[in-house]
Amino acid sequence: MNGRDCAMGTKQSQVKIMRFNAAQTIKDRLTMREVLEHYGYTAKRRIPCPLHNGEDNNFEIKEKTFMCYSQCGGGDVITFVQKLFNLSFTEALKKIDIDFNLNLYGEHTFEDLRKSH
Numbered sequence: 527m528n529g530r531d532c533a534m535g536t537k538q539s540q541v542k543i544m545r546f547n548a549a550q551t552i553k554d555r556l557t558m559r560e561v562l563e564h565y566g567y568t569a570k571r572r573i574p575c576p577l578h579n580g581e582d583n584n585f586e587i588k589e590k591t592f593m594c595y596s597q598c599g600g601g602d603v604i605t606f607v608q609k610l611f612n613l614s615f616t617e618a619l620k621k622i623d624i625d626f627n628l629n630l631y632g633e634h635t636f637e638d639l640r641k642s643h
Contacts, residue, residue: 548619548630553602556626558587561603564625565610577609 559569567576575585577598584596593600598609608618623630 548623549604549615551628551630552604552619552622552626553590555628556603556622557589558592558603558606559589560626561606561622562587577606 562569562576565576567573569587571587572583573585573587574580574583575594575596575598577585577594578596580594580596582596584594585598586593586595591600591602592606601609604615604618604622607613607622608615611618611621613621620631622628
């Protein structure tokens, strides 16, 4: 392995650590209720699933997690945003960062905000 390969490995490790830190911060700071309400959904304990536009109250929220008992499965606030907007994990982290003004990736430009919505 040459110096360049080593530097590339270090950079990739730093990116993974940054993503992990951002994910943990998001999970620590935001509740499912906050996320649902931000994206325009009623945040009662059981509601129709916003991920598949369900009609029955098959979507349950807890403080930090959700579960759709019909077809969407469950997860945390990041998984919810991934599924709601069909995003990758990294894209969901960035969208949440911008939408909730967390500044985990630094200051956001107007263009960042426009792309997020």
